[in-house]
Amino acid sequence: MINYEEKMLETLADKYRKSKKDRGTNVIARRTKLNPSQLYKNYNRNDGDMAQIEAVNQAVYRCCEKGFVTYEEKGFSSEIQSIYLVDERIEEIENYLETTYGYEPKSVKRQYVEGMIATYGGRSPAAEQECEKLRQALKKNRIPPRYHQTEDLLKALIFIENNREDLYLREVSSLIYGDSKYLEEKVLGPVCRALRAYRGRPCGEMEMEDEILEEYHITREKQKLCLKGDVTVRISGKELELGLLPNGMELFVDELHKIQQIQVHGTVFTTVENYTSWLRCRSSKEAFFYLGGYATRYQRDFLKKIYSDNPALVYRHFGDIDAGGLYIHEHLCRVTGIPFQMYRMSRVELEDERFQSCLHPLTEQDRIRLKSLEEKEEYRELAVYMLEHGVKLEQEIISYCDFAGETGKAYTAAYS
8 A cells, every 4th residue: 555644744745845935036925735546545435445535534633743844624514625744843844754764865966966067067068057057046046957857968078078089879778878779768858959049050950950069079880771672773873773682771871972873763761660560561663761769860851852853753751550650651751851641641531440469558658648739730630539449550561462462452542
């Protein structure tokens, strides 16, 4: 069972510390209030668990005896209506939480932030700019949100701005954090935004956010570009016929400058989000390019080259039917300037009987992202359907049915 005493006191203490009362800027005196349903959501429901409701009540009574809170009951009832923090005892309450539950009081948080400023301030321009933000927050008696993550940011900024060696991104991550993927997975976005903010270089619509790192001698590891289909590639004065290679070609990005022309002989060019689906995809009338997620700057440049050499093609993107897949499509169109249509990414696939066992329920984060996509006309109908039915679908089952075995043949025939 939840420890309602800990949850109640932590919630009230955090609420007080975020209020204007704590900063001394409040005009209207309001009590720091908590409703029992914020501790146990079914507290006021007739079908609520009586054991949980009683546990909430007992936690309130104990804290009231300690002088930490007061409470009000509903008229003609023993049911608690509101819980109030005894504001003047906030430091004693935080000390109790620290001793009993390992809670971090505001005074400890402040010391931590002050220590960060002393350790990292002035060691690089962008890091100093971030430290100044911390100083300004402390002056207003505020603890900056996510200050633990800010330390990771400061470490990266100081290393990057003082770097003079040509390095790959994962080498940088290992040198800073001892983990080759930590920078890319946890900190890269804030780092690039902080560098751009300091240099007054906002990310252009056709630019990748992390391209700013190249100015600090840092690049991503060599990547491969995967292409297959009825395509002729003229490279260093010689022609390579990809149609002779069923599995296509993999090309290192640093060899891009050798490509003089890419001629797609079919009528359709399709980017594919996931590798398994890319392996399945094949047709004598189109070409397929493995994307792997959000387009990198190398993929962007390669796709723009293909578009420049083949402007009359129909360009399509084939990805997962979920919020991530739609955002990948939006990003792809935006950074390349190519009008990619969505392929096999509609409610038709979500409603198809063959795929019902492969549908997944939406997470809360899925719903948040789909709500945002509702505002975009191109995605509105699909986003609304997914939200109403609470489903999403990965593309691998679709590519199997399209391109493999009797099931795939039957589906392709029915669809076309």
